[in-house]
Amino acid sequence: MTDQRLIPEQLGWPDLPAAQQPSWPDLAARDSAVARLRGMPPLVFAGECDLLRGQLAEAARGRAFVLQGGDCAETFDGVGADAIRAKLKTVLQMAIVLTYGASMPVVKVGRIAGQFAKPRSATTERIGDIDLPSFYGHLVNDDAPTAEAREHDPLRMVRAYDQSARTLNLLRAFSKGGFADITRVHEWNQEFVATSAEGRRYEQVASEIERALRFMTACGIDLAREAQLHQVDVWTSHEGLVLDYEEGLTRRDSLTGDWYDCSAHMLWIGERTRQPQGAHAAFFAGVHNPLGVKLGPSASPQELVELCALLDPHRTPGRLTLIARMGAARVREALPPLLQAVRDAGHPVVWSCDPMHANGIRTASGLKTRRFDAIMDELEGFVATCRSEDTWPGGVHLEFTGEDVTECLGGAEAVLEDQLETRYMTLCDPRLNARQSLDLAFRLAELLRGDARHR
Ligand code: PEP
Ligand code: CO
16 A cells, blocks of 8 residues: 555554455455545535534534434445435434424434445355355445355445445435425325324324424414425435545545545444454544444443544544444443443543344344344333433434335334245345334334433
């Protein structure tokens, strides 16, 4: 690696151990793919990242709630407008239920337009009776179960950029171009959701919102002039895993001279790559985007404080979101020491809960799934623990889709174990479907309402 590749504030990261990196077979091909990324326009802009940081700062102060979610892994295969629109509908529905139910502004962050790289616990996996290289996400290799498909191909980084640009273009159009207008609140209820109990409950909320809007109009308020009612901010995020890709899209802001990773508004460091002495922490310390860090039950208070010092040296509200993923059984005992350590060190972080990644199970037939009840149990434990530590439970991090999949078990209109295979479509981890997501939003709004009363 020549010095020319290095970003000044990040000198040093290429010499540090980087976990979970692709083994590109051809380094010249890697360099040429990264050079192509460096020549591309940024996907997001520094000013947008700063706006998001401002919204997250409100969540850090206990005055907003962060809804982050989307696919475990996005795909390169035929993502049409319908799937993206369905996902946005789910985000808008969940956000309106949370805003209305908990009387809180909701910061909306998608796992979208760049969520293409997956860390794996083993470099190979057994499929049938052969061992194949693991699937690392479409940014690295293909999911088809052949040795050829599983080869790591650096040109995929350029395809990930292209796919992200297409997705982001549609997301910007949908969120700003009328579709997210509050007067269309009924239209976000998709047919297969509307017929369920939570769909009907949503219809009621939507009708109450409409009545409130008519009331405001009758009072003489000109709603047409209130921009917040007609468009929303949906920010993008993904796990910053493959450092070649992230480095290729990092740009210097011409106004401030600061570096931003322009692949997404917010990047998070995963559970498997958050070593304080590792390359990921050093790389992301050098960019000004809002950052997330996943924390599993093995995270120690000391290691967390070290990470916070590195990633948030100026104690900037909204810079850091700590995403606990402890598992329903562990959250109540594992979280308090971390909350205390971060508070004592004075970092104004957002505390968020990922109730998905430590609640995975396998069915007898070998399918990866998660129980809705375990997900809710972890969320309840998270909110209760934050409450007893006098910390605002500032966000949730979920894997969901707007489609009618059968990947997670349970929910009010329960998905049963023998139904899982009917529409099991995920490339990686099981996602909540749109009905289960809405159900979760209603229950979470109630938990937060209790919390707001308590505060
Ligand atoms: C993920 O968010 O898909 C993921 C791999 O999470 P974690 O790093 O928490 O395991
Ligand atoms: Co996942």
